[in-house]
Amino acid sequence: MGVLPDQLPWWIAGPLLGLLVVALFTISNQPLGASGAYIQTVKTIRRDTDSVSWRAFYFVGIFLGGGLATILGPGIELRRGYSALHAAGWSEATIMIVILLGAIVMGYGARVAGGCTSGHGICGTAQRSPASWAATATFMAAAVAVTFLLTSFTGLGDVVPAVAK
Amino acid sequence: MNIIGLVFGAMFGFVLAAGRLHDYDTIHATLRLESFYVFGLMGLAIGISAPLLWLLERRQLATPYGGVLSLARSKVERHHVYGGALFGAGWSIAGTCPAPALAMLASGAGYGAIAVVGLFIGLMARDQQVQRSHSVILEGDGERSSLPMTKTLGAR
Numbered sequence: 001m002g003v004l005p006d007q008l009p010w011w012i013a014g015p016l017l018g019l020l021v022v023a024l025f026t027i028s029n030q031p032l033g034a035s036g037a038y039i040q041t042v043k044t045i046r047r048d049t050d051s052v053s054w055r056a057f058y059f060v061g062i063f064l065g066g067g068l069a070t071i072l073g074p075g076i077e078l079r080r081g082y083s084a085l086h087a088a089g090w091s092e093a094t095i096m097i098v099i100l101l102g103a104i105v106m107g108y109g110a111r112v113a114g115g116c117t118s119g120h121g122i123c124g125t126a127q128r129s130p131a132s133w134a135a136t137a138t139f140m141a142a143a144v145a146v147t148f149l150l151t152s153f154t155g156l157g158d159v160v161p162a163v164a165k
Numbered sequence: 166m167n168i169i170g171l172v173f174g175a176m177f178g179f180v181l182a183a184g185r186l187h188d189y190d191t192i193h194a195t196l197r198l199e200s201f202y203v204f205g206l207m208g209l210a211i212g213i214s215a216p217l218l219w220l221l222e223r224r225q226l227a228t229p230y231g232g233v234l235s236l237a238r239s240k241v242e243r244h245h246v247y248g249g250a251l252f253g254a255g256w257s258i259a260g261t262c263p264a265p266a267l268a269m270l271a272s273g274a275g276y277g278a279i280a281v282v283g284l285f286i287g288l289m290a291r292d293q294q295v296q297r298s299h300s301v302i303l304e305g306d307g308e309r310s311s312l313p314m315t316k317t318l319g320a321r
Contacts, residue, residue, distance in 0.1 A: 057168070138250050
């Protein structure tokens, strides 16, 4: 609907996320991690005795909030996503397999490390946790290194991303 | 608490989508070091929340749902580092991470579903593996999930 700009500036979105982290800690003494929410969603659906149902609601909430912001912003546009990979000339099957494998490695790694970009990257670091700072520094460095390899050897380097300022 | 979870999820997903963090290009522009967006956003999020959490912990804030505020400060172990390396590699390859993948799907990008399915597979595979061995700490300092959470914390 164009109520929101296409992209909030980072100096607005960042503090908003920071305040959300503080607000959830203030209410429930809990961090705002997303990878744990995936696990708890599965456990809640399976009705495991140790499941934490509010994390499943949180999981659904992320989806709904993402949809709402899109409706208020550029509007929901049905598409495949990953236009950069299409522009780089990757075949449809390659793109689907790469996304799936990348996501599996990401999920596995997040569980090994005990968190992801939100859990370790924002909430853990904000608690001044050495473990979270180590995990965050490692995943940032690894992601930059792998991106360098992708842009160097896969044709992705010729595709210019729509750069956010 | 379920309603609170839903509302916080919605606010989190809202900000992620409003910042286009669910967009492959936003992530990759930063990971190519051509844009400061994701670094700046995470840096400010930490910069705002870290001092406030420090202050609230010092004042021994009593939270309505989780007892006295207690921050987690686990020691670094090997799994944080190699898990982080795997996560970072996957983050770059899939161009999204766990929460933005959901916002991506919600924004109409169909392949977001592949990322979400892959995340479920990877996370649950590790979860099952650890359930069998009973030895490794699953929840990091950003992923506590039990309420109240006095018994689950590892090293302080």
